[in-house]
Amino acid sequence: MTALTTGTKRFEGRRALVTGASRGIGAGIAERLAAEGADVVITARTLSRHDRLAGSLEQTAERLAEHGARVETVVADLTDEDARRDVVPTAAELLGGPIDILVNNAAAAIYQPLEDFPLHRRKVVFEANVHAPLDLMQSVIPGMRARGAGWIVNVSSASARPRQGPPFQLVPPGTSLAVYAASKAALNRINNGLGAELHGSGIRVNTVEPRAAVLSEGAAALVGDTIRPDQVESMAEMVEAVVALCDCAEDVTGRSFVSLDLIKEWGIDVRGLDGKEQADGTGHR
Numbered sequence: 509m510t511a512l513t514t515g516t517k518r519f520e521g522r523r524a525l526v527t528g529a530s531r532g533i534g535a536g537i538a539e540r541l542a543a544e545g546a547d548v549v550i551t552a553r554t555l556s557r558h559d560r561l562a563g564s565l566e567q568t569a570e571r572l573a574e575h576g577a578r579v580e581t582v583v584a585d586l587t588d589e590d591a592r593r594d595v596v597p598t599a600a601e602l603l604g605g606p607i608d609i610l611v612n613n614a615a616a617a618i619y620q621p622l623e624d625f626p627l628h629r630r631k632v633v634f635e636a637n638v639h640a641p642l643d644l645m646q647s648v649i650p651g652m653r654a655r656g657a658g659w660i661v662n663v664s665s666a667s668a669r670p671r672q673g674p675p676f677q678l679v680p681p682g683t684s685l686a687v688y689a690a691s692k693a694a695l696n697r698i699n700n701g702l703g704a705e706l707h708g709s710g711i712r713v714n715t716v717e718p719r720a721a722v723l724s725e726g727a728a729a730l731v732g733d734t735i736r737p738d739q740v741e742s743m744a745e746m747v748e749a750v751v752a753l754c755d756c757a758e759d760v761t762g763r764s765f766v767s768l769d770l771i772k773e774w775g776i777d778v779r780g781l782d783g784k785e786q787a788d789g790t791g792h793r
Contacts, residue, residue, distance in 0.1 A: 518755055520545030523603040525596065527551050527586060527644070528614030531563025533663065536747035537611050538568060541754065542577035546609065549599035551582040578603065586614050586640035587632050596647035606651025609754045612641035612695075613663045617688045630687055637691035642698055649711065658711040660702075661753045664764065666717050668693040692717075696764050703762025712761040714753045718746050719768040745771060745778050752776055 524541045528534035529550035538550050550572070555565050565581045572579040580602040584591045600606050616636035618629050645660055652658025667689035671677070678684060696715055703713035749767035752774060753760070771778055 517545035519609070522546050522608040523600070523605055524548045524609035524611070524754070525551070525599045525607045525644075525648070526611045526613060527595075527640075529568050530554070530565050531568070533743065533746055533750070534611070534613040535563060535568040535571075536743055537613060537750050538579075539571055539575070540747055540751045541609065542572040542575045542579060544751075545577070547578040547603050548572055549580045549582055549602055549607075551584055551586075551595055551599075552614070553583065553585045555581060555583050586644075587616065587635040589635075589639070589643075592640050592643055593647075596644055600651065606655060607648045608652070608655070608657070609659045609661075610644060610648045611661045611663070611750060611754065612644060613750075614640070615663070615688075617685070619683050619685045619688065622684050622686055625684075625687055633687050633691050634694070637688070638694045638698070641695060642702075645702060645713070649706070652711045653709055656710040657758075659754045659756065660711065660713045661750050662695055662699050662713075662715040663750065664696055664699075664715040664717040665689065665692040666719065666766070668696055668717070699764065700762045707761055710758055712753070712756055712758060714756065714761060714763050714765060716746075716749050716753055716765040716767055716770065719766045742778075748776055748778050 519541050522545075524538070524546045526534050526538040526541070526548060529538045530552040534550070534552075538548050542548050550565055550568055552565050565583065569579050569581055580599070582595055582598050582602070584595050586592045586595070596607060596610075614636060616633045618625075618633055620629075641662055648658065648660070652660075665688070667685055699713055699715045706713060746767045749765065749770045752770060753765065770776075
């Protein structure tokens with residue numbers, strides 16, 4: 509992901525926390541925020557290179573530092589209740605004040621048939637995709653409320669909407685992403701409820717999902733060979749949609765957006781990013 513150069517510093521003076529920022533969408537979001545002046549804490553399970561996937565917190569931090577931003581790393585397994593409890597306080601301490609922008613991007617995606625989907629795997633998915641985002645949101649709210657402003661963006665998935673059929677199209681073939689999809693549906697509903705509760709406080713809470721598949725390193729490893737080129741949107745398009753919600757107006761809250769629809773509706777110019785035009789397909793993240 510190469511940061512879009514805009515010449516603006518719209519996030520200058522703001523402190524941001526981005527989860528799942530070793531690679532992919534999270535790394536791209538963190539870099540865009542840093543490029544426009546934010547001080548950023550990035551978090552993931554490991555600091556150094558993954559044993560199978562490209563990218564690491566260290567590498568993301570190096571790219572962010574090139575923009576002159578203050579960047580800090582926090583290593584934490586967000587599926588662990590004790591580990592994630594310290595993420596926001598540590599981030600605020602490292603950056604010298606409360607978090608202004610929280611992007612809940614980290615997720616666990618485990619695909620297998622429901623008839624033998626074990627409980628421990630279901631727990632991992634819901635811990636990462638539901639409980640961790642809500643815990644982090646609860647943790648940043650007091651600081652945001654005191655400042656009278658805050659931006660929370662939750663990265664969701666088109667798979668949260670039930671599949672229509674029969675016939676049903678299973679991706680990957682012969683298996684099910686229903687547990688992952690259910691966790692994202694839960695996140696959407698929590699997002700809507702929290703946005704409603706906090707309306708008027710200055711805190712915006714929104715989700716955004718890809719319209720098409722975003723082939724991050726993790727997604728490519730899971731389902732890359734099942735996705736057609738016309739079902740893919742660029743990483744940069746998804747990142748720009750998220751970043752737009754990190755600076756949205758106060759009355760934009762409690763909503764669930766689709767990346768390419770948001771880009772079109774808000775007139776965001778993404779031509780040429782990642783060397784491709786806007787996608788117009790359907791898929792999942």
